[in-house]
Amino acid sequence: MSDEHTVSGEKTYKVDLLTRVEGEGRFHLKVKDNQVIESKLNIFEAPRYFEAFLRDRAIEEVPDIVARICGICPVAYQMSAVRALENGLGVTPSSAIRALRRLLYCGEWIESHALHVFLLHAPDFLGYDSAMAMAVDHKDLVERGLKMKKAGNALIECLGGRAIHPISIRVGGFTTTPRASALNALRDDLANALQDAIDTVTWTAALTFPDFNQAYTFVCLDHDQYPLEWGDAIHVSGSGRFPVEEFFDHSQETHVAHSTALQSHLRDGQTYLCGPMARLNRHHERLHPTARTALAKSGLSLPVHNPYQSIVVRAVELVHALAEALDLIDAYTQPEAAFSDYSPRAATACGATEAPRGLLVHRYQMGEDGLIKHADIVPPTSQNQAQIEADLVSIAPQLMALAHNDATHLCEQLIRAYDPCISCATHFLKLNIENVNAPS
Amino acid sequence: MLTNQQLKKYSFFKPLTDERAEAIIASAKTTNIPADTEVLREGQQADNLYLVLEGRLSLAMYVPGRPPEKSIVSTISRGELLGWSALLPGRMWQATARTLKPTRLLVINGAELRALCDRDHETGYSVMKHVLAVVGQRLTESRLQLLDMFAHPDD
Amino acid sequence: MPDTPTHSPRPRLGVFKLASCDGCQLTLLDCEDELLLLGEQIDIVHFPEATSPGQPSGPFDVAIIEGSVSTPEQQDEVQAIRRNSTVLLTIGACATSGGIQALRNFGDHDDYRRIVYAQPEYISSLATSTPVANHVPVDFELRGCPINKQQLLELITACLRGRTPAIKNESVCFECKRNDIVCVAVTQQMPCLGPVTHAGCGAICPAFNRGCFGCYGPKESAATAPLAAQMLTNGQSDEAIKRAFRLFTAESEAFREESQRHE
Amino acid sequence: MVSLPPDGLSDLFAVLVQQGWRLVGPTVSNGAIIYDEIQSPDDLPTGWTDHQAPGQYTLEKRDDKRSFGYVVGPQSWKKELFLPHEVVQTSSLNNGTFHWHGANPKPAPTAFIGVRACDLSAIGIQDRVFLEDTYVDPHYQARRNATLIIAVNCTEAGALCFCDSMGTGPQAGPGYDLCLTEFDDCFLVESGSDRGEAIAAQLPATSAKPAQQAALTTAIDDCRQQMGRTLNTDGLPELLFGNLEHPQWDAVGDACLACGNCTLVCPTCFCHAIDETPDLASGPAVRERSWDSCFSEEHSHIHGWSFQPSIKDRYRQWATHKLSSWHSQFGTSGCVGCGRCIAWCPVGIDITEQVAAIQNSPAEPAPLPGFKPITWHERKDPLQAASARIQHIQQETHDVATLKLHMPDDYCDQPGQFNMLALPGIGEVPISVSGNDGKTTEHTVRNVGNVTAAITSLSVGDALGVRGPYGSAWPLDKMPGRPVTLIAGGIGLAPLRGVIRHLVSQTRDPATEWVSVIYGARDQSALLFSNELKQWSTNPAVKVAVTLDRASANWRGNVGTVTTLLQRKHQPDHGIYLMCGPEVMMAAVTRQLSTDGVPPENIYLSMERNMKCATGHCGRCQYGPHFICKDGPVFSYAQIRPLFGKPGF
Numbered sequence A: 001m002s003d004e005h006t007v008s009g010e011k012t013y014k015v016d017l018l019t020r021v022e023g024e025g026r027f028h029l030k031v032k033d034n035q036v037i038e039s040k041l042n043i044f045e046a047p048r049y050f051e052a053f054l055r056d057r058a059i060e061e062v063p064d065i066v067a068r069i070c071g072i073c074p075v076a077y078q079m080s081a082v083r084a085l086e087n088g089l090g091v092t093p094s095s096a097i098r099a100l101r102r103l104l105y106c107g108e109w110i111e112s113h114a115l116h117v118f119l120l121h122a123p124d125f126l127g128y129d130s131a132m133a134m135a136v137d138h139k140d141l142v143e144r145g146l147k148m149k150k151a152g153n154a155l156i157e158c159l160g161g162r163a164i165h166p167i168s169i170r171v172g173g174f175t176t177t178p179r180a181s182a183l184n185a186l187r188d189d190l191a192n193a194l195q196d197a198i199d200t201v202t203w204t205a206a207l208t209f210p211d212f213n214q215a216y217t218f219v220c221l222d223h224d225q226y227p228l229e230w231g232d233a234i235h236v237s238g239s240g241r242f243p244v245e246e247f248f249d250h251s252q253e254t255h256v257a258h259s260t261a262l263q264s265h266l267r268d269g270q271t272y273l274c275g276p277m278a279r280l281n282r283h284h285e286r287l288h289p290t291a292r293t294a295l296a297k298s299g300l301s302l303p304v305h306n307p308y309q310s311i312v313v314r315a316v317e318l319v320h321a322l323a324e325a326l327d328l329i330d331a332y333t334q335p336e337a338a339f340s341d342y343s344p345r346a347a348t349a350c351g352a353t354e355a356p357r358g359l360l361v362h363r364y365q366m367g368e369d370g371l372i373k374h375a376d377i378v379p380p381t382s383q384n385q386a387q388i389e390a391d392l393v394s395i396a397p398q399l400m401a402l403a404h405n406d407a408t409h410l411c412e413q414l415i416r417a418y419d420p421c422i423s424c425a426t427h428f429l430k431l432n433i434e435n436v437n438a439p440s
Numbered sequence B: 001m002l003t004n005q006q007l008k009k010y011s012f013f014k015p016l017t018d019e020r021a022e023a024i025i026a027s028a029k030t031t032n033i034p035a036d037t038e039v040l041r042e043g044q045q046a047d048n049l050y051l052v053l054e055g056r057l058s059l060a061m062y063v064p065g066r067p068p069e070k071s072i073v074s075t076i077s078r079g080e081l082l083g084w085s086a087l088l089p090g091r092m093w094q095a096t097a098r099t100l101k102p103t104r105l106l107v108i109n110g111a112e113l114r115a116l117c118d119r120d121h122e123t124g125y126s127v128m129k130h131v132l133a134v135v136g137q138r139l140t141e142s143r144l145q146l147l148d149m150f151a152h153p154d155d
Numbered sequence C: 001m002p003d004t005p006t007h008s009p010r011p012r013l014g015v016f017k018l019a020s021c022d023g024c025q026l027t028l029l030d031c032e033d034e035l036l037l038l039g040e041q042i043d044i045v046h047f048p049e050a051t052s053p054g055q056p057s058g059p060f061d062v063a064i065i066e067g068s069v070s071t072p073e074q075q076d077e078v079q080a081i082r083r084n085s086t087v088l089l090t091i092g093a094c095a096t097s098g099g100i101q102a103l104r105n106f107g108d109h110d111d112y113r114r115i116v117y118a119q120p121e122y123i124s125s126l127a128t129s130t131p132v133a134n135h136v137p138v139d140f141e142l143r144g145c146p147i148n149k150q151q152l153l154e155l156i157t158a159c160l161r162g163r164t165p166a167i168k169n170e171s172v173c174f175e176c177k178r179n180d181i182v183c184v185a186v187t188q189q190m191p192c193l194g195p196v197t198h199a200g201c202g203a204i205c206p207a208f209n210r211g212c213f214g215c216y217g218p219k220e221s222a223a224t225a226p227l228a229a230q231m232l233t234n235g236q237s238d239e240a241i242k243r244a245f246r247l248f249t250a251e252s253e254a255f256r257e258e259s260q261r262h263e
Numbered sequence D: 001m002v003s004l005p006p007d008g009l010s011d012l013f014a015v016l017v018q019q020g021w022r023l024v025g026p027t028v029s030n031g032a033i034i035y036d037e038i039q040s041p042d043d044l045p046t047g048w049t050d051h052q053a054p055g056q057y058t059l060e061k062r063d064d065k066r067s068f069g070y071v072v073g074p075q076s077w078k079k080e081l082f083l084p085h086e087v088v089q090t091s092s093l094n095n096g097t098f099h100w101h102g103a104n105p106k107p108a109p110t111a112f113i114g115v116r117a118c119d120l121s122a123i124g125i126q127d128r129v130f131l132e133d134t135y136v137d138p139h140y141q142a143r144r145n146a147t148l149i150i151a152v153n154c155t156e157a158g159a160l161c162f163c164d165s166m167g168t169g170p171q172a173g174p175g176y177d178l179c180l181t182e183f184d185d186c187f188l189v190e191s192g193s194d195r196g197e198a199i200a201a202q203l204p205a206t207s208a209k210p211a212q213q214a215a216l217t218t219a220i221d222d223c224r225q226q227m228g229r230t231l232n233t234d235g236l237p238e239l240l241f242g243n244l245e246h247p248q249w250d251a252v253g254d255a256c257l258a259c260g261n262c263t264l265v266c267p268t269c270f271c272h273a274i275d276e277t278p279d280l281a282s283g284p285a286v287r288e289r290s291w292d293s294c295f296s297e298e299h300s301h302i303h304g305w306s307f308q309p310s311i312k313d314r315y316r317q318w319a320t321h322k323l324s325s326w327h328s329q330f331g332t333s334g335c336v337g338c339g340r341c342i343a344w345c346p347v348g349i350d351i352t353e354q355v356a357a358i359q360n361s362p363a364e365p366a367p368l369p370g371f372k373p374i375t376w377h378e379r380k381d382p383l384q385a386a387s388a389r390i391q392h393i394q395q396e397t398h399d400v401a402t403l404k405l406h407m408p409d410d411y412c413d414q415p416g417q418f419n420m421l422a423l424p425g426i427g428e429v430p431i432s433v434s435g436n437d438g439k440t441t442e443h444t445v446r447n448v449g450n451v452t453a454a455i456t457s458l459s460v461g462d463a464l465g466v467r468g469p470y471g472s473a474w475p476l477d478k479m480p481g482r483p484v485t486l487i488a489g490g491i492g493l494a495p496l497r498g499v500i501r502h503l504v505s506q507t508r509d510p511a512t513e514w515v516s517v518i519y520g521a522r523d524q525s526a527l528l529f530s531n532e533l534k535q536w537s538t539n540p541a542v543k544v545a546v547t548l549d550r551a552s553a554n555w556r557g558n559v560g561t562v563t564t565l566l567q568r569k570h571q572p573d574h575g576i577y578l579m580c581g582p583e584v585m586m587a588a589v590t591r592q593l594s595t596d597g598v599p600p601e602n603i604y605l606s607m608e609r610n611m612k613c614a615t616g617h618c619g620r621c622q623y624g625p626h627f628i629c630k631d632g633p634v635f636s637y638a639q640i641r642p643l644f645g646k647p648g649f
Helices: A059-067 A074-089 A095-126 A131-137 A139-160 A180-184 A187-205 A244-250 A276-286 A289-298 A307-330 A380-399 A404-417 A422-426 B018-025 B110-119 B121-147 C023-029 C035-041 C072-083 C092-097 C100-106 C109-116 C149-161 C172-178 C184-188 C224-233 C238-245 C253-261 D008-018 D117-130 D138-145 D194-201 D210-225 D236-241 D247-255 D261-265 D311-330 D351-360 D450-456 D490-504 D530-536 D562-566 D583-595
Strands: A010-015 A025-032 A035-043 A218-222 A233-236 A240-243 A251-256 A259-266 A347-355 A358-366 A372-378 B029-033 B038-040 B048-054 B056-060 B072-077 B096-099 B103-109 C012-017 C043-046 C060-066 C085-091 C140-142 D002-004 D022-029 D032-037 D048-053 D056-061 D085-094 D097-102 D110-115 D147-152 D178-182 D187-191 D272-276 D285-291 D386-395 D400-406 D418-423 D427-436 D440-446 D463-470 D484-489 D515-521 D542-548 D576-580 D603-606 D634-636
Touching: A010 A404, A025 A380, A025 A404, A035 A380, A059 A074, A059 A358, A059 A372, A074 A095, A074 A347, A074 A358, A095 A131, A095 A139, A095 A187, A095 A307, A095 A404, A095 C023, A131 A139, A131 C035, A139 A187, A139 A307, A139 C035, A187 A289, A187 A307, A218 A276, A218 A347, A218 A358, A233 A244, A240 A244, A244 A251, A244 A347, A244 A358, A276 A289, A276 A307, A276 A358, A289 A307, A307 A404, A358 A380, A380 A404, B018 B103, B018 B110, B018 B121, B048 B110, B072 B121, B103 B110, B110 B121, B121 D562, B121 D583, C012 C023, C012 C072, C023 C035, C023 C060, C023 C085, C023 C092, C023 C149, C060 C072, C060 C092, C072 C085, C085 C092, C085 C149, C092 C100, C092 C140, C140 C149, C172 D261, C172 D285, C184 D056, C224 C238, C224 C253, C238 C253, D002 D008, D008 D022, D008 D194, D032 D048, D032 D056, D085 D463, D097 D386, D110 D117, D117 D138, D117 D147, D117 D311, D138 D147, D178 D194, D187 D194, D187 D210, D236 D311, D236 D351, D247 D311, D247 D351, D311 D351, D386 D440, D400 D450, D418 D440, D418 D450, D427 D450, D427 D463, D427 D490, D440 D450, D440 D490, D484 D490, D484 D562, D484 D583, D490 D515, D490 D530, D490 D576, D490 D603, D515 D530, D515 D562, D530 D542, D542 D562, D562 D583, D576 D583, D583 D603
Parallel strands: C012 C043, C012 C060, C060 C085, C085 C140, D022 D110, D097 D463, D110 D147, D147 D178, D484 D515, D484 D576, D515 D542, D576 D603
Antiparallel strands: A010 A025, A025 A035, A218 A233, A233 A240, A251 A259, A347 A358, A358 A372, B029 B103, B038 B096, B048 B103, B056 B072, B056 B096, D002 D187, D022 D032, D048 D056, D085 D097, D085 D285, D178 D187, D272 D285, D386 D400, D386 D463, D400 D440, D418 D427, D418 D463, D427 D440, D603 D634
């Protein structure tokens, strides 16, 4: 798992293949005389060039294509893409369609958060290599997670045809909408999952967390609901909000001292954190009442500044997504039209939604011919990457007191707390060029 | 020497009149060859045509590095013709023939048979028809072997 | 498919990733009802997305590869996996046909690097993205972008039992009709690749009121030419037909050739 | 005949519901009129009609309020009787015994509402396949017995209809319980059964007036005149059988997608696959059957190859089966003229046009074997397998083993027949019987795939599933008094072993009743039954000649093929010739025997094709008009000469 090289007081902590994360990455932390001399989250996932081959593809193909960026959160890509495209085309989906999209997105949050909490993250806290190993001693726990995950997947399958790369999202709406009876059939499993999620908040809140509070800048979508599929502004903690269209003006790529990697920062040079913690800290009052209650009972104090506690935050968001999904199903009547029509036109537009891992921004330039001319996609993990590296620097002093393996594990657990999705991040690595070329 | 009646048991002679059959075997002789004896060798001048009266011979082609018994492509048995190359002037043996068991052959001089066929086209036509059937049969056999029809589907 | 060796109590499984979106290996974790059962029957010795530590330790009775070969390192990796594995299964459109990233095979790779990366010279990748079977012998290719969960379970079960996987190479139309779905090509003249596309998805697109867009790649004997001719008759442009065949399995022979006929 | 007012449909529905029928009938869904569960006449496609063209189907509003003012939609009733997917059995191995459980279908009694004449005929045709043939399918039977049929006569024909040509419509023939004819002002109702009579008696109906009866005749006649398509069926079966090499097959092969839609929408197509389902848990292995089609490559796949590799082969198989060989198999055409295959073909291939093109420039017709009605039925589930225990295993070669099985008590076979051998969760394969000593039955199995691999790795004492015997046997009755020559290639010696043993056990006159066994194999290591080959020769009337494709160091015997051994002497035309081996070998042998003047009736071949059920239902082993499973595997050359050696069959 890790190698220790001690050369004249220099210590290296590294994991050559990060596990229980999506995609292929490694980290490398070099400390000399209690000073961090190198902190790298290397990503060696093979590049796939989505932004390049989106060029000259038809608008209607975009949701299918961008889904393939990430098998874990394809709905997020489809949602941000249709938001951006609809903004450019001047299409406003009906409120019924928006509700259905929110419901679909809830499905993905449930699936993704349950996956992360139970299968990827929980083994860290209980001291196992995998959920399968953990199941030997904690079968109920793993089964609870799998049940929740299944309920989320069932929701995606009902609305989108399949759990991975669903096929019904289109510009203007859905290709077809489900009968109310089809959604009602999912109710029982979702209600059971909700109860399990509430228990999960309690269970996660009782875990022991390393002491690692950081003064983060939090970035998330702003909306009058807890942000998922909609939101026209982006909020930056401590400095306020700006319209989604200005995202590319507010973010920039800079060199950081310890790395030649280009990373994403705010214009003032600040690293930032997006994702569940950012959302909860900003929007906890907009949580579903059931989730608010669970949060209150958990004793988690807000704002959350310790990334190791993100497992609790995800559990709270699980409650929210399940409770809201149930409300949306109860309020559902099959809309008259599954989608609104549109005519192609020349435009450039942005769209952002909250992927399970955080802010996901798409920008497209479209032509009158209905083809994409230019695409920019900024996934959450690219944004968090600089913050992860900064966190590794910050945690270095704590490592000195630990056995090497424990220290390495603490680092890996820290990275995992971000639920990094390297498959996503890699395709847009304007942010981290050097690292791509660094496999040994 | 063989009688006409004996000759007629062989399809080579069957279509021929007694006189013509006698003409062919006038200068022919029978010979007994023990097992494991080379009768003719690949690359040498094709001189005689043989009719197998008894026994069995193998035909093998030389493959460098492979033992001769593993390069047997065909066997020739009782009633069958060996050495059709001798019917073409100047031709060389295409394979090496060895007896697999004690074998009795009727040896017909190739040059004399060719001369006889030239003189008497009835005889020539009958001989050539028979040889064509033999060559055709061997071609079919070779093709079936080439297809490796009994091979395992995965091979 | 060769028999799964049974020298150890539980067969050793390795799950590997090349260039991909992770969705196909996630399908394994999406087997919520079967995952723990699977864990009892198979020793999952390498599956970085779900288990630590991440260093593979062969040999593997069964290796599953997701993703296409798109970097020099991956060229070496597939050789190593093949050497270390008795049965090699590839899953998903990337591993079986090069995936959507094989669109680069039709363009200028350097251009693509420039479009996406600020410093393209640092990007170490091959000019083409290719299926694993182009590099090493593969025992079974499971199609789909993404693969179907039931088919993955059938493949793994068949492997464990030593039977031929009941995974059909028929067209999507077979599933469409068996599932009682009304044909969108006939009723709405929608472009639909179902007739030439490999089954496995359950014909979800026609069930959701859209034409099949071919994410399982060509079926055996894919008659793309008469279908493309029909698409032209129905008013599709050559450009649109080219795009239709050039998507998630663009590098598969039948679809590649059809897309090239409409360039 | 009675007359029912238009709103009398509600009464009909009420009676049906009251009688406890589940109602399935036409309703509009996703742009088509489909058959689905319905509750009341409100669910009917009232005021809708269908517009059909090759590759096109659209719904249009009618000017009137007719409820049955359309022809046929994408589905047929086969989806209710012969299900697209169905679990047919489970099996397991426990305590050294094979356990088999059939599914026990308990279908809800279902009333089919709106069955068209063509579809009623189609149900009759599938009845012949599943109920009136040698084996009765219990799944189909259970549902069929639980069906009430309410037919509706067509008074308007669609653009793709040709039921009139096929003699199946537009007036519904026998087989219905009730038949309705819809008019603007009434429904005329005819009863076709006691059940129907009883239902009609509960309706607010009045006796039909003569004018109404006349109107019915006129409406049906008018409908006949409107048929959008025609098909000349005069001598068609023989014409198509004589035109298997017609260039039109190439033309349609280039246009066809082999997508399978035509067969899947066809109301009579019955081909299916039987597959294992994923069974990670340790419960019994489940086997499911599902609709298949002759357009799938697997349909004709065996040992790594497909017998119908090209799309042309598959289309020809379908069309000639439907319109030609179906007559031999079931005594009827397989086409009812519903036009679905034309509408639902994505590229609009029209079977009536294909036939007309052949009829325009035909080669001579060829006679087809006549239909032989089946007089007995196998009452048990045709897939039911019994447990057989392995008593002895003889490893014949590195990949061939002979399993001596202790069979169920009532088991008895004839040389040439085969059994289906099954292992739970792995699969089932047809294997010829290679010997039977009255107590045990031998199967000589070559490891060529996963099932045979599993079977050949079993041990003495292990059990497996068996069902059979199936198929035709070697003609033992023709062998006394004449020479018998048996030509075997490779594993093909196994199906002949039983008959050879039978002949060897007899006292035969070496001059007139000699037995010649000519056996070819790849090499010495592949020779089967080596010791027995020598024993057989001890009978003075029996000669055994062996030849190898490839010689080995200590081989003193023949090298070459069986054809060479065969041609060493003239083969008597009154002899009986039996052969089994690769088809290419059998083709060469057959040609040689024909050259020697042996009549085709004296030549017998054992054939092999893909097979799933062995009971004439799965359709996979079709060989022109024949099913290998029940008409074969042993055929006289006279039976199969028109097809034998032709590619694509």
